[in-house]
Structure formats: structure tokens, C-alpha cells
Amino acid sequence: MGDQCRIFFLALCLKLLLIPTYRSTDFEVHRHWLALTSSLPLSRWYLDTSSPWTLDYPPLFFAHFSLLLSLPASLVDPAITDLFAGQNYAAQSAVSFLRLSVAASDLFLLAGVHRLSKHFPPLQKRLTLALILCSPALLIVDHIHFQYNGFLLGILLISLSFIAEGRDLAVGSCSPS
Incomplete structure (x- = not known):
């Protein structure tokens, strides 16, 4: 998971740059x-x-x-x-905490992409991870507007990976409600 960690930390660094931006x-x-x-x-x-x-x-x-x-x-x-x-x-501690909590919740997104793409060829796996973790839409919506869509997308991707494996009953354990 070396390449995946590097891509995740690259995306994380980009998200850290967004801490002082518009809210x-x-x-x-x-x-x-x-x-x-x-x-x-x-x-x-x-x-x-x-x-x-x-x-x-x-x-x-x-x-x-x-x-x-x-x-x-x-x-x-x-x-x-x-x-x-x-x-x-709106103290800096509050802004930083909320921004960092959104970034930390992206660990579910990382897990989802990893699970779903584990059988992809290496280049396709890296590209998939980079495109999802560095998605401008997720950066703007989640990391500027304090949303947790990456977290929810990660749960969706984990569910889809179970479906791809034929483990339909496991999907229910990932369901948020």
C-alpha cells in the first residue's frame, strides 16, 4: 500500500493548505x-x-x-x-478541528478505494486513487464547505467492493442506516 499512502498524504497536504481558506x-x-x-x-x-x-x-x-x-x-x-x-x-482551533476531521474521515475513502481497486492493475489502481482522493469536487465541497461526503463515498465504495466479491450480506453491515 506504499503508493496508496503516498497519494493519500499528497491529497492530505493539499487539504491542509485549505485550512485558512473561505468557510x-x-x-x-x-x-x-x-x-x-x-x-x-x-x-x-x-x-x-x-x-x-x-x-x-x-x-x-x-x-x-x-x-x-x-x-x-x-x-x-x-x-x-x-x-x-x-x-x-469561529476560533482557529474550531476551524482547524473541523477541517482536520473532514480530512481524517477520508480514511474511509482511502479504505473504500483500496478495497474496490485491489484487483486492478497497479497503474489503474494508482490512477483511480489519485483521481478520487484529489477530486476537485470533493476538495471544494468537503474541505471548503465542511462536508463529509468523502466519508460517505468511502462507505459506498466498501459496499460496492462487497457486491463485486459476491458478499451481498456484508453490504448491509456497511449501510449507514
């Missing part, structure tokens, strides 16, 4: 979801009105993903996960 309102949306899921019981996640950025992702997957991310976020900077004092909080 959309999605930054506050995801920061608020970290605060909301870590501060309130599940029964109140979808009823909270403390912010205009209400949680609108499925509870069995993305909301719990936000809860999981809130654990290290509160260690990096407790204000990130403060439901009220954290509103519109």
Missing part, C-alpha cells in the same frame, strides 16, 4: 451539530431551537457521527461544543 455557513452548521449532539439527549436533538441550524440528518448515522466527533472537539476547545456560548464561534 461557508456549513462551518457553523457542523459546529452547532457537534454542540447539539454532545449537549442534549437524543430525544431533543431534532427539537432544539437554540440555533437556526437544526439537525436534519438521520439519527442512526450522521447525528451519531457528530456525537462521536464532539468527543475530541471538546478536548481541543470546549467552546466548540458549547451549545449557547459556542454559537458563531
